[in-house]
Amino acid sequence: MALAYVARFATSAAKLDLYLRRKLRERGWAGEGEPPVAATVARFVAAGYVDDAAFAKAKSGSLLRRGYGARRIEQALGAAGIAETVREEVRAGAAAQRQAALALARKRRFGPFGAAMIDRALREKQVAALLRAGHPLDSARFLVDAATIEVAEEWAEANEDT
Numbered sequence: 001m002a003l004a005y006v007a008r009f010a011t012s013a014a015k016l017d018l019y020l021r022r023k024l025r026e027r028g029w030a031g032e033g034e035p036p037v038a039a040t041v042a043r044f045v046a047a048g049y050v051d052d053a054a055f056a057k058a059k060s061g062s063l064l065r066r067g068y069g070a071r072r073i074e075q076a077l078g079a080a081g082i083a084e085t086v087r088e089e090v091r092a093g094a095a096a097q098r099q100a101a102l103a104l105a106r107k108r109r110f111g112p113f114g115a116a117m118i119d120r121a122l123r124e125k126q127v128a129a130l131l132r133a134g135h136p137l138d139s140a141r142f143l144v145d146a147a148t149i150e151v152a153e154e155w156a157e158a159n160e161d162t
Contacts (some may be wrong), residue, residue: 002040006049010058014081017041054144056082056090067104069134070097095158101135101143102156102161111144118144 001023002016011019015073020037044050044127056077063073070092092100106113110126118126123144130140146152 002044003049006044011050012052012055012080012082013041013045016044016050017081045084053086053089055080056086060090060092064092064096064100065103067100067107067133069100069130069136069139072134074085075134095156097135098139098156098158101130101133101139102152104130104133105143105152112146112149145152 005011005016005019017037020040021035024035025039027079032097033049041050045052059080060073063090068076073092077090079143097146105111106127108126109115110130114126115122127137130143131137142155143152146155
């Protein structure tokens with residue numbers, strides 16, 4: 001079961017552990033005591049079938065490209081059972097986070113990427129959507145209020161932490 005799971009899905013050690021425990025419980029584990037899940041997961045980690053660092057790097061990169069912010073990426077990695085030290089190693093810099101916010105604004109047609117004039121209610125909805133995606137309030141406000149696409153792109157390409 002474990003080999004088929006890791007062959008099909010990118011996973012972390014914690015997710016593999018939860019999967020195996022759930023499948024054994026569903027099948028009515030009749031063995032004595034605790035099932036030998038931890039030993040199986042440890043063998044898969046030692047063999048390199050499961051690599052939390054590689055999983056975290058791939059997952060955070062994927063979420064950044066889709067436009068999610070640092071807070072949402074942290075939540076996703078935490079839910080996958082990735083250790084805090086590994087999450088710190090793959091945490092995106094400020095420039096990558098601004099690029100992610102720009103990608104989401106472009107994809108969802110927020111701010112200068114959408115209608116020329118937006119009313120207050122639509123502006124608040126766009127800011128709220130950027131906040132739910134994990135971006136800081138100042139970034140969300142800047143992108144929604146940007147006068148032109150060029151201004152938004154220059155902000156995203158800036159090197160300083162703003």
